[in-house]
Every structure is written in structure tokens, then in C-alpha cells.
Amino acid sequence: MKNISIWQDTVNDNNKYDELNENIDVDILIIGGGITGCSTFYQFKDDNRKIALVEKNRLGSGSSSRSSAKITFLQEDIYTKLNNIFGREKAYLYYRGEKEALKIISDIVKNEKIDCDFKTSKSYLYTLDSSNIKKIEKERDIVASFGEKTTPIKKLPNNIKVESGFYVNNTYTFHPLKYIKEIIRKSISLNHRVYENTKVIKIEKEGNSFKCYTETNIIKTKKIVLALHYPYFLLPYLMPLKCYLEKSFLVCSNVKKSYDFNAINIEKPLKSIRYYNDYLLTVSSSANLAFASNSKKMVDDLENNTNITNYDYVWSNYDLMTLDHLPLIGYIDDNLILSTGYNTWGNSNGILASTIIKDLINNKYNIYKELFDIRRAFNKQKLINYPLNIFSNLYSFIDSKINKNKSFYNGNPRFTRIDGKAVAIYKDEKGREHIIYNKCPHLCCSLVFNEIEKTWDCPCHGSRFDLDGKCIMGPSNYDISYK
Ligand SMILES: Cc1cc2nc3c(=O)[nH]c(=O)nc-3n(C[C@H](O)[C@H](O)[C@H](O)COP(=O)(O)OP(=O)(O)OC[C@H]3O[C@@H](n4cnc5c(N)ncnc54)[C@H](O)[C@@H]3O)c2cc1C
Secondary structure: OEOOOHHHHOOOOOOOOOOOOOOEEEEEEEEOOOHHHHHHHHHOOOOOOOEEEEOOOOOOOOHHHOOOOEEOOOOOOHHHHHHHHHOHHHHHHHHHHHHHHHHHHHHHHHHOOOOOOOEEEEEEEEEOOHHHHHHHHHHHHHHHHOOOOOEEOOEOOOOOEOOEEEEEEEEEEOOHHHHHHHHHHHHOOOOEEEEOOOOOOEEEEEOOEEEEEOOOOEEEEEEEEEOOOOOHHHHHHOHHHHEEEEEEEEEEEEOOOOOOEEEEEOOOOOEEEEEEOOEEEEEEEEEEHHHOOOHHHHHHHHHHHHOOOOOOEEEEEEEEEEOOOOOEEEEEEOOEEEEEOOOOOHHHHHHHHHHHHHHHHOOOOOOOHHHHOOOOOOOHHHHHHHHHHHHHHHHHHHHHHHOHHHHHHOOOOEEEEEOOEEEEEEEOOOOOEEEEEOOOOOOOOOOEEEOOOOEEEOOOOOOEEOOOOOEEEOOOOOOOEOO
16 A cells, blocks of 8 residues: 555656756746646736745645546535625625635646646535535535536445435646646746755845745845745734644555546545546545544544545645635735635645735736735734633643653654653664654644554644655654654
8 A cells, every 4th residue: 555645656757857957047946846836827828027936845745636536616515605694795705715716726737738638527415414415405405506407316326325416517626736747847947947956944024025044045135925835924913823734645546437527525534436447446534633643543534434444545734724714815914925825726726826815926816816816905804813812822832842652652653852852763664763853943842643654744734744854744854853
């Protein structure tokens, strides 16, 4: 069984980009090479300005290579939620944006002839619980009132009986890494450069422009797009208190028959599915990261929830959740744009964000600017969720210090101190010891061992490190390798 995503395992990795090894001066710097950063880079393909994209690992190595890779506007009961908080007009605007994103990607794939296993599929929303029938009907009514054709169902195309559900047409699935790598390949030019293994560790404002420091060089830029999923720079903006991370495990199992549909249920436990070639991809057992430090238990729960015990791939993914269910896209400072908070729907939202960012940079009107504005006012939902969020942040910090899961490890890894510093030692199957400093460089939380993926994970803000301490994901800009 592999503990990387099926996308990471099935992509041709020939296109590698050099790391930055000189000081450069650009007009626009995009930080982060996931779906948001790469789509934004693509949007500026024909622009005459100098543009650079820097990615701290490899392109797509963050959340974008670990999703279930649906591109759909049917996103659980999002329209009911938005309708309740903001009213019908804004719920409709969100729907319109998602539809626009689907059209954008479908046009790009067609016009650029991008080979990324892009398929049209129906999206299903369903419930297995009779007490949720009304919720399904409400969502269906709202989606139908937007002019969308919705068809009720009693079972999914793979014959699973449901209590209630419906489907919509013309949504998509794709291979996210193939897509990202291809749109970058099509957008590279002398003035538009991409640098992998290049992390920005500090941003300094200098008059109307910025100095961005990597470990070895300086990038001067007039505008910055922060497309880095979890914005570590934003401690002054109290970002960790305004959003939280949700973690889920995904499994891929070989199946005899594959179908062209994707589906998600409206309740917890989550059971979201799609097919890729001969594999059924299932997402389940989602939880606020603060309460998701026991990976083994999460996968046990997934097996219990889904009755899937035989699988070829298992991996986890995180996404940034906002308190009012809307993404955060816009200026956080003069010439500094942030885009994140996609609430597990980052493919469509990352693509839509790229067009909003383009308009913002070009000082053009954009109809979605206000909806996603990062500085939007507090609303009832945010006020209710804010204290809960502060509590979960505090909980994860304290929990990480107590590290109650130690007992689950049966002595491997072992926690000890060397030269007064907290370290953890993991002995692999070959008996080799891997030592790391057991403190996240981001905000000093202790780490928990992810027994499923054999990584060290920060339960506070989602930084992840491999067995030898190299940061593979999340806001930490530093490794924790023991030297
Ligand atoms: C279980 C699960 C399933 C999901 N399934 C779907 C789905 O089916 N459909 C859907 O639409 N969405 C889905 N999502 C959501 C989706 O995966 C994310 O919203 C999306 O990938 C976020 O993209 P991004 O570009 O913002 O972030 P990322 O893909 O994480 O990209 C950010 C990049 O920035 C880089 N970076 C960070 N800091 C720095 C730095 N200092 N310097 C340089 N580079 C840096 C990182 O290495 C990373 O590559 C799912 C999420 C989860 C948790």
C-alpha cells in the first residue's frame, strides 16, 4: 500500500524547474505553486510584465496534489449556508462564480489541449440518513432556483441506495498534478519564470514595492500574490484565529467497474467519492485539525464508515476553512494579495481566484471582489464561530504539549531530550533511526507522529515533516532535522 496520493504516483515528473540562485527584479511575484498560484501564473501568460512564481517544494506538492480532484459547483449544502448567512443574492453570486470557474477550466483544457484526464461528470448530493431529507430538499430547491437542472435520485449510479439525493450535470473531474504542470509549461517564457525549491522566508516593504528574501537571494517586486494555502506571514493579521484547518483521509481502492460520476453526502461522517481509471477514491473521517492528531484512529474510522478495508493508496489532506464559508481573496495590504480559505473546494475557487487576482492587479472591476473580500465585515456566523475557533486553537496547542498520543506509539517513536532539546526518534523497518527536533518552527507546537503516512505533523497549523525532518507541507519555513 502506498502512502502518497494517486496523483503524485501517476504524474510524469520530467518538468523540473531550477531553484532561484540570483537576485531578481520582477513586476509581480506569485508565492506558491498550487492550483491558485499556477492558475494565476497562467492568467498572466500574455502579459508583458516580468512575473516570477516561486514554490518552496515542487509545483503542486501542497494541498492541490492531495485532493479528490473534483471540479464542481455542488459543494455539500453551501448554498443553504450562504443563503442563511448572506441572503439569496450572495448565494447566487457564489454559484455564478463557481459556474464561471468550471467554464474557465474547461476552455483552458480544450484550447490548450491539456492532457489531464479531464472528464465531464455528474455531481451527486445525497444523504443516507432520513433525518437529513429536508436538508437535501432545501439545497436542491435553492440550486434549482438558480436555473440549474436538478434530478432527484433514490440510488447512486453504482447502485448504492440513498434516503434522498439529486444530481446536476456538467461538472468535472481531472488529474490535478497533470493540469498544474501542463498550464505552467504552456505559460513559461523569458519574462515569466518559475522557480522550484525556493521558499520566501521574509517579506519587507520598501516604499511602494517589496523585498522578498529566500534562503539565498532577494526578489524585488512591485506586487505580491500570496498563493501559499496557509499564510504563515499573517501572524499580525491573526489568521490562525480567523480560520481553521480541516483534515481528512483519502483512500483509493481498485474496482472492477468504474463510473463517470462524483458524489458527496450532506452529513458527517463524510463519504465523498469519485472514480479515477480503475480506482474508487473515497474521502471520509474529516475533522478540525485540533482534534485529528490520531491518524491511525482516523483511518480506522474511515474503514468503519465506508466498509473499505482493502486499498492501494492512503493519504491525508488539509484545507483552510473560513468561519462564514466564503473564500478569502483580495488585498491584505497595498499591492499584497492573498487567496485561500476554500473550504475544501479549492479547484474551482483557486481557478476563479486567478481571474479575480488578475482584475485586482489590473485595476479592473470584478463582480466577485466584494463577496470574497478578506476585510469583509463580521457577520452572525463569524461571531458564533470565532470563540469556538479560539478554543480549538488553544486546545491543539495545549494538546500538542501534553502529546497524549505517545502511548499509542508503543515506544516507536521514542520521545527524549538530547542536549536539553526535545527530540523524537523513529526506528524504521530496517532498524535505521531517524531523529528530529520535536518542535514546529512555525509557532512552537509539539509534533505528533502520523503512523499512516510516516510523517511528523503539527496539530496546530498543519506543517508536516518527513521522517528526517524536511518540511513537506504547511506554514513552517524551516526543517526540523536533528544535526
Ligand atoms: C480531503 C480533501 C479533499 C479535497 N477535494 C477537493 C475536490 O475534490 N475539489 C476541490 O475543488 N477541492 C478539494 N479540496 C481542496 C483543495 O485541495 C485545496 O483547496 C486546494 O488544493 C488549495 O490550493 P492552493 O493552491 O491554495 O494551496 P496548495 O496546493 O497547498 O499550494 C500552496 C503552495 O504554496 C507553497 N508555499 C507555501 N509557503 C511557501 C513559501 N513561503 N514560499 C514558497 N512557496 C510556498 C506550498 O509548498 C504549496 O505548494 C480538498 C481538500 C481536502 C482536505
